[in-house]
Amino acid sequence: MLKSIKPKASTVIAYLAIPFVWYVFSVFVPLITAMFYSLFEWKGGPQKSFIGLENYSKLISDGTFWMSFGHNLFLVVACIIGQIGLAFIFVLMINSRLVKLKGIHRTFGFFPSTISAVALGFIWKMIYDNKRGVLNWFLTAIGRDDLTKVWLNDKSIIMLLVAIPLVWQFIGYYMVILLSGIAAIDTEIFEVAEIDGANAVQRAIYIVMPLLKNTLLVCVTLCVAGNMKAFDHIYTMTEGGPGTASMVMAMYGYKISFEQMNMGYGSAISVGIFVVSLLVIAGSQALINFYTKDKGVD
Amino acid sequence: MAKNAVGIAGKKKSTAGEKAKKGILAFILNAILIIFSATCIFPLIWMFYSSLKPKRVFNADIIGLPKEPTLVNYQKITSNADYHIWQSMGNSARTTILSLFFIVLFGFIVGYILARVQFKGNRALYVMFLMGMLIPVHSLLVPIYVVFNNTGLGNQWFTLIIPYVAFGLPIAVFLVESFIKSIPTEMEQAAAIDGSSFSRTLFSIILPITRPMLVTITIIQTFSCWNEFSFALVLMQDVRLQTVPLAMTMFKGQFASDYPKIMSAMLLTMSPIVVLYFVFSKEIIKGMVAGAVKG
Secondary structure: OOOOOOOOHHHHHHHHHHHHHHHHHHHHHHHHHHHHHOOEEEOOOOOEEEOOOHHHHHHHOOHHHHHHHHHHHHHHHHHHHHHHHHHHHHHHHHOOOOOOOHHHHHHHHHHHHHOOHHHHHHHHHHHHOOOOOHHHHHHHHOOOHHHOOOHHHOOOOHHHHHHHHHHHHHHHHHHHHHHHHHHOOOHHHHHHHHHOOOOHHHHHHHHHHHHOHHHHHHHHHHHHHHHHOOOHHHHHHOOOOOOOOOOOHHHHHHHHHHHOOOHHHHHHHHHHHHHHHHHHHHHHHHHHHHHHHHHOOO | OHHHHHHHHHHHHOOHHHHHHHHHHHHHHHHHHHHHHHHHHHHHHHHHHHOOOOHHHHHHOOOOOOOOOOOHHHHHHHHOHHHOHHHHHHHHHHHHHHHHHHHHHHHHHHHHHHHHOOOOOHHHHHHHHHHOOOOOHHHHHHHHHHHHHHOOOOOOOOOOHHHHHHHHHHHHHHHHHHHHHHOOOHHHHHHHHOOOOHHHHHHHHHHHHHHHHHHHHHHHHHHHHHHOOHHHHHHOOOHHHOOHHHHHHHHHHHHOOOHHHHHHHHHHHHHHHHHHHHHOHHHHHHHHHHHHHHO
16 A cells, blocks of 8 residues: 555545544444344334244244345346346347347347336236236237236236246346357357357357356356345236235235335244345355366366 | 557458447347337336327327327316325325435434444444345344334324334444544544534534535435325324325225226326436436445
8 A cells, every 4th residue: 555645544534534423323323223123022113012022932943034034035036037148148139140230239138237127027917917018918919818917916826927027127238248248258269169160059068158157147146146136016916816826925024014004023923034135145155166166177 | 658559550451350249239129128228118118109099099099199198087087086196295205305304314314423433332232224135125024013003103194204214224224324433523523623623513614514415315216205104004004194105096986997097196206206216317317326235
C-alpha cells in the first residue's frame, strides 16, 4: 500500500460512517431481531411470551416448510436444466456462421429478464387463463379442445407451470452471459476442430463446454441463489396455491407472518430460510469445487 | 495462411448434396432462434395491441388484431384516481433515482477506501459488505417490517430507499473495489504531491476514472429498484406511496377479469423500463453481464 494514500483517520471514519450505519441497520439489525423474535410466541400484538426453541422444533417437523423447500429445489433444478441448458444450445446455434440476425436475438432474448417478476407473473397468468388464455386458445386452434383446462388449478402440474415462466424469463440472460464467455475463446479452435472432423455435438461437448466451464459455473451459482428466493411471480400467479401445491419458502414465511400475523413463528421461518439457503448455496459451491477438482480440468 | 489454404480446400470439396444439407441446417437453426426471439417479445406485442381493444372485443377474440383500435382503456385507467397510476410511477421514479444516487455515491466511497486505504479491519469490513450478497432478502421481511414500524421508518415516502440502498451496496462496493485495485496509484500520488486533499482527489480525479464502473452499477440497480417487490409489499401499506409492482398487484383485484385494462395499466407502468431498454439495449446488456459475471 502506498504512503501517498494515507488520509487522516477522521476523514476515513467520516466517509465510512453513514454507509456503514445505513448498511448495518438494514441488514444486520433485522437479522439479529429475527433471531430474537423467533424465541417468542408472538401474534403481532403487544403480547409476547418467551418459549425458547419451541418455534424451531415446530419448524423442523413442519411438513409445509420442507415441502416448500423441496419446491425451491425443484425450481433450481428446472432452471439449471431449462435456462442454462437451452441457453447453451442457443449459444452454439448463434455462434454458427449460418445464423443471421444475431443482434436481434440478443436484444429480444434478453428483454424478458428486464421486466419485473410481478409483470411476468401477470403475463403468464393471462396466458394460462382458462377462458381468455393464449394457451387454451392455441390448443383449441390446433383442434385439441380436450387438452384445455383450468391450468393453475391443477395441483399435479402446478410447479411445472410456475417454473416455465421463470425458465423463459432468464434463458436470454444466460445466453448473453455465455456469449460473452464464448467471445473470449479463440475462434481458430473451432475451425481446427471442424477440419479435424469433429461434428457439431462433439465440438459442443469436448471443446466448447470445457472452455466455457467457468462461465457455466457462474451461471449455475446465479441460478441456485436466484431460485432460493423465488417469491414475486408466485405471489402474483398462485400465492402458493392451489392449497400449498406451489408454496415456496419465501411465500410460506410471508403467509405465516403477514396473513396469519404469527410473527414469532414467522421469524423462525425467516431464520430457517436464511440457514437453508446458505447451506444450499455453500453445498452447491462445494459440489462444484469437488467436481471440478476431481476432473482435473482447469 | 496455411490454415486458410486447408479451409479453402475443404470448401472446394463440398458437393451439391452437402450444400443442400447446409441450407436445410441453416433454415432450421434460424427458424428455432427466430421462434425463441418471437416468444420473448410476443407478450409485449400481444399486450400492446390487446390493450387497444375494448373488453367485449377482447373476450370474443383474444388473439386477433383490433379492428377499431381505441384508447378507451388508457383513458379509464389514467382518469380514475383510485388506480394511482401516475402516483405509483412517480413513487417508483423517486425511489429509484434516490436509491441509485446513494448506491453509487456510497459504493464509490466505500469501494475506494477499502481498495486503497490500509487500516485495521479493512478486510473484515469488506467481507461484511460482501455478505449482503448472500443474505436472502426474504429472510429479512418480518424483522425489517418490525424494526421499521417500531422506529417510525415504515410507510414513509423515503422508506424503501433504505433497504434498496443497503442491498444495492454489496455489488457496488465489490465492483468499485476490484476496479480501483486494477488501476495504478500514480495519479493519486501525483495529486498528493501537488497538494490535493483526499476528498479532492477522490471526487475530481478518481470519480471520472471510475465512471464506466459506476454506469454499470447504475444500469443493474435501475432495474432491480424499479422492479423490486418484496420490501414494497411489507413496508408500504399506504396506497398513495405504492411503487409500480405493488400497484400492479392491486389491479388484479380491482379489474378482476378486464384483461385489456390490466394490460394497458401494465404497459403504461412498464413503459419507462421498456423504452430505456430498447434505446440503450447494447449498454444495458453489457452492464448487466459485467455485473453478473464479476459478482
